[in-house]
Amino acid sequence: MIRKEAIRHVPLSSMAYAVSENALTIRLQVGKEDAKNVYLFYGDRVDPKKKIEVQKLEMEKVSSDALFDYYEVTFETEYTRVCYYFEISDESTTVKYYGRGFYEDNTWERNDFFQFPYIRREEVLAPAEWILKSRMYQIFPDSFASAKKEILKASRLMCGDHGERLSSKLGGTIEGITLNLDYIQDLGFNLLYLNPIFEANSCHKYDTIDYKKVDPCFGTEEEFKTLVNEAHRRGIRVILDGVFNHCGSDFGPFRDVMEKGQNSKYVDWFYDLKFPIQYNDPPNYQAFAYVKEMPKLNTSNPEVADYICSVGTFWVKEFDIDGWRLDVANEVDHALWRRFKSEVRGIKKDTFFIGEVWEDASAWLGVDQFESAMNYEFIYLCRAFFAQRTIDAEVFDEKMSAAIMRYPYPITLTQMNMLDSHDVPRFLEICEKKRERLELALVYLFTSPGIPSVFYGDECYVSGLSEDEYRAPMPWDKIGGTGYDLVRTLNHIRDKHPALYRGSYRTFLADGEKNLYGFLRKDKETGEEILVLLNNTDVQTQVSLGAYKGQDLMTEREVDTVVSIEPMSAKIIKLTLN
Numbered sequence: 001m002i003r004k005e006a007i008r009h010v011p012l013s014s015m016a017y018a019v020s021e022n023a024l025t026i027r028l029q030v031g032k033e034d035a036k037n038v039y040l041f042y043g044d045r046v047d048p049k050k051k052i053e054v055q056k057l058e059m060e061k062v063s064s065d066a067l068f069d070y071y072e073v074t075f076e077t078e079y080t081r082v083c084y085y086f087e088i089s090d091e092s093t094t095v096k097y098y099g100r101g102f103y104e105d106n107t108w109e110r111n112d113f114f115q116f117p118y119i120r121r122e123e124v125l126a127p128a129e130w131i132l133k134s135r136m137y138q139i140f141p142d143s144f145a146s147a148k149k150e151i152l153k154a155s156r157l158m159c160g161d162h163g164e165r166l167s168s169k170l171g172g173t174i175e176g177i178t179l180n181l182d183y184i185q186d187l188g189f190n191l192l193y194l195n196p197i198f199e200a201n202s203c204h205k206y207d208t209i210d211y212k213k214v215d216p217c218f219g220t221e222e223e224f225k226t227l228v229n230e231a232h233r234r235g236i237r238v239i240l241d242g243v244f245n246h247c248g249s250d251f252g253p254f255r256d257v258m259e260k261g262q263n264s265k266y267v268d269w270f271y272d273l274k275f276p277i278q279y280n281d282p283p284n285y286q287a288f289a290y291v292k293e294m295p296k297l298n299t300s301n302p303e304v305a306d307y308i309c310s311v312g313t314f315w316v317k318e319f320d321i322d323g324w325r326l327d328v329a330n331e332v333d334h335a336l337w338r339r340f341k342s343e344v345r346g347i348k349k350d351t352f353f354i355g356e357v358w359e360d361a362s363a364w365l366g367v368d369q370f371e372s373a374m375n376y377e378f379i380y381l382c383r384a385f386f387a388q389r390t391i392d393a394e395v396f397d398e399k400m401s402a403a404i405m406r407y408p409y410p411i412t413l414t415q416m417n418m419l420d421s422h423d424v425p426r427f428l429e430i431c432e433k434k435r436e437r438l439e440l441a442l443v444y445l446f447t448s449p450g451i452p453s454v455f456y457g458d459e460c461y462v463s464g465l466s467e468d469e470y471r472a473p474m475p476w477d478k479i480g481g482t483g484y485d486l487v488r489t490l491n492h493i494r495d496k497h498p499a500l501y502r503g504s505y506r507t508f509l510a511d512g513e514k515n516l517y518g519f520l521r522k523d524k525e526t527g528e529e530i531l532v533l534l535n536n537t538d539v540q541t542q543v544s545l546g547a548y549k550g551q552d553l554m555t556e557r558e559v560d561t562v563v564s565i566e567p568m569s570a571k572i573i574k575l576t577l578n
Contacts, residue, residue: 017125017410044083085113135446142172151476191322244332247294382445404449444534459484505520
């Protein structure tokens, strides 16, 4: 039975988007296992004939979650304005689904169709090739390095230009990062994301004092320029952390408000100030998470917007950075982000923008705002399947499939996928420090759609539950072990195989009983097809490849049509017909 209430399509969304100036991707949601065949009928929205001609395309079932199946077709068209409808059938029933509901044959007009008004080149989702190929290494500057393969592990206290207290906890520096670029390059990463480096009171630097100055505890602007130049020389791009939702309490305009009260010219720079200001815990003004040291900026104020955009362009013009990770992006008005991106792209057209949005980020993702968001849903699902084993392979597939279908696929390919970050416990800690679970999750991280991001030290099995633990000093005395070798191998494999950084994603098997998961990545341009098999159990198992054989890219050994997989291990197989 076809359940009409389960059928859903939304034009100009993740269900209908342009992938080139003459190609569209259209998706349809139907009830799980309801349909046998699904077809798309499309035509020219402004066809001069009274009865428009339509073309019929079969849609492919590309994904399923717990409740729904998702059908998709990507097609080239000569039409710039497209209208379309769907036909869904099972063994006995055919249902036609239009923009204005369900109709019988010969009762519709073109205005009843779904509409794609115009394929505009400005709205085509086509991420830069370098973004698709990125493999990210995230560094918390205070914790990483102060010299070649060394971290001071000692605090610093310094004074700002107006007597502000500046601090670090572990002594990491910009120069320390530069001196260890060879290590990052050897691991195989080509994108460096640095947590805040601007002048601030705390060691974490999320309480900015001066947005156009490197914190002296970390070094100088000249040292940062050297870092970017040396990274670029090695083929490594650099993005910075932009904290524009809030500032620090020693930010000049906020100091002025504290001194002059309602007479300050900066009163409207901040969100909902109340006088007299009570600098308490909690404060009587809007602040990040009620933290008095982080007053919230009024980003819809034109002066504040001008200032923030000037910061965005400053670091691109003066230091040639390659993009921004934007802190607390979901609490800042959309108009600012649109302007920020436009002005930064006006300086460097292929800059990369990542928003810190922990939930569904659809409202912020697209050509006008961000290409990417920090994919915390990825963390949660990997924790549940690999680390805690609270869900099996079937449930993992259903939930991950739902997460992937949230966004247009070009956006999915640029999500910042991660197992942990500076804001959550280390993945190994959630694994109860069982390294083989982390290692299996790393294989999934590097082979699934999205940009793999590794937080410094995960390759050395850094663990920790509390903030001090998961922001621990880089263990330079432990580099070069099994974790290092695995990450290096996975980086190399992903770099060499387009199917893994731009290919489609299809479930191959999701065996809940055996806790065995497999998926296919296929690159349309080259025809390359890679099968990834993950055995998330403590027993050996076998998988039939049917008509295929191939090469295990991790061992470079040939595999036959039946593959044996050891407990808690993976196979990444480049397929060929037998």
